[in-house]
Amino acid sequence: MSEKVYERDFNSELEFVTSRSGGPGGQNVNKVNTKVTLRFDLSASQLLDDEEKAKIADKLANKISNDNILIVTSEAGRSQLKNKEEAIRKFYDLLKKAFKVKKKRKATKPSKAAVEKRLKAKQKQSEKKQQRQNKDF
Template sequence: MLQITPTVFIPDAELSERFIRAPGPGGQNVNKVASAVQLRFDAAGSSALPEDVRRRLVQLAGRRADQDGVITIEAHRFRERERNREDARERLAGLIRQALHRPKRRIATKPTRASRERRLQAKQVQSRLKQQRRRPSDD
């Protein structure tokens, strides 16, 4: 069971792990030992998370999520299989914690009169500077 918060957890039945050979340098050992882990979690079909959290999670996962809402996390930072397994699980838990946080709704505001005037004043100053850089005309 993957504990996310004191009240939210993901059952092991919803996670699938596959051990693969790690990419990159490592000598002879890297070609023989499957120490990297590929953790898959079906976020769209998970019963442990509410609907809004599932949508945010798939959106946060970005390219790690496929069209069906399955999130794949690959971990190959460490040489040991168990440490890579813990790393992948912790990264998934971090992603879910982020999705659990509901973003604040943005309230549209209008710029103040003073800020509009400052902006226009700055544009006039910039315009004068550019006019002074121009080559004088032959009038």
């Protein structure tokens, strides 16, 4: 796997569906199909091997339908072209997210000075409370 998955050209496997966008916009919203839905059939992809497909299916499960299709929508822009470009950008961002390797957490412990400081603060608080108890009213 020398080439990163999200650097491959998936344009031949992407399917676009347009529909009317919601929200404000007046006549433009009522007449023009500006919302773009990008559909990527994970199981039919020729560019991904089975291991990569499984990883995408696992990491992006909430974006994948029961038919094993990855769905990305965009309706932010007022033009269909801008929304199509935005949907493609979101698709590649999702692929990057799916294949990003998480850093392993290194266990650390507090320094001696920090431990000492905490214990001194506890001792000071304890003495303060002891003094309150010793007062006779």
